[in-house]
Amino acid sequence: MPQLAYVNGRIQPLAQASLHVEDRGTQFGDAIYEVCAVLNGRILDWQPHLVRLRRNLGELGITLGVADGPLTLQARRLIERNGHTECIIYMQISRGTAKRDHAFPSDAPANLVMTVRRFDFAQRIKQLATGIAVITQPDNRWGRVDIKTTGLLANVLAKQAAKEAGAFEAWLVSGETVREGSSTNAWIVKDGRIITHPTGTAILPGIARDSLIRLAQGAQLMVEERPFTLAEAMHADEAFLSSTTAPILPVVRIDGQAVGSGTPGPVTARLAELTWNEVARQTGWRA
Ligand SMILES: Cc1ncc(COP(=O)(O)O)c(C=O)c1O
Secondary structure (H helix, E strand, O other): OOOEEEEOOEEEEHHHOOOOOOEHHHHHOOEEEEEEEEEOOEEOOHHHHHHHHHHHHHHHOOOOOOOHHHHHHHHHHHHHHHOOOOEEEEEEEEOOEOOOOOOOOOOOOOEEEEEEEEOOOHHHHHHHHHOEEEEEEEOOOOOOOOOOEOOOHHHHHHHHHHHHOOOOEEEEEEOOEEEEEOOOEEEEEEOOEEEEOOOOOOOOOOHHHHHHHHHHHHOOOEEEEOOEEHHHHHOOOEEEEEOOOOOOEEEEEEOOEEOOOOOOOHHHHHHHHHHHHHHHHHHOOOO
16 A cells, blocks of 8 residues: 655645645744654544644744644544554644745745654563663754754754664753753653653653653652753663653663663553553553
8 A cells, every 4th residue: 555645635645745845844944743653543642742733833833724623634534544553643834835035924824744654662562671772962952942843953963873872862961961862751760759851941841751740640659840960860770761652661771871770670660551551541552
């Protein structure tokens, strides 16, 4: 079955789907995006993703002429037409196509594109047993990384550095503070307390992060939303990361140094159980 993409109201073969060369997303990174997990054919945490998407549009003053209802229907239709039950859907909205000029165009409608890719979520369950390694990189990003824009060059370079080092992720460090990963939120566990950077302008407010906090609190686990240093992370009992495509993964090495025992810890394991139970509750999916 050929892969299909959605471009401004039309579903078409991915190979032919395109935007104009003067799309502002391409020229300026003047675009926002969302990535949602689809398991058992159902979109996980759709409502929070929609809320974040609308907030990001509002922050940048981009007007999308598609309401939530039709957007939801179109997203579901694209998923169904692609025929995958385990996949991710990528949605991107740029300010539109216009003659290149930094200031906003006055009459360009936003461009909405969506793509769907098969995704193996079961691999994330297997990785719970081994954990993954991260390296650290300087946080070179702009000051509003809470807005999920396509301007991801600093994230791209950090992720490439991680890949070249044989690590899964790069944790972005500003001064002494660990902010988050290049495409994931960062967490540590110390003396039973689960610690992650607070929201604000210095991290992306991850949907998986938010879900984890609610699940942890619901299970009477202690969560602290506060900045933590790299030294704290190095001396933590456990560490883990979270994102839509990796809802929870134990971090067992940071810059080559073992975290705690160097194996996935019990608090992370408990959170993983809560997380995947929540996935099953919402979507019916089980590994
Ligand atoms: C920089 C950054 N932080 C955190 C996340 C995790 O966010 P979410 O849980 O919404 O996938 C992402 C996801 O793309 C990201 O790019």
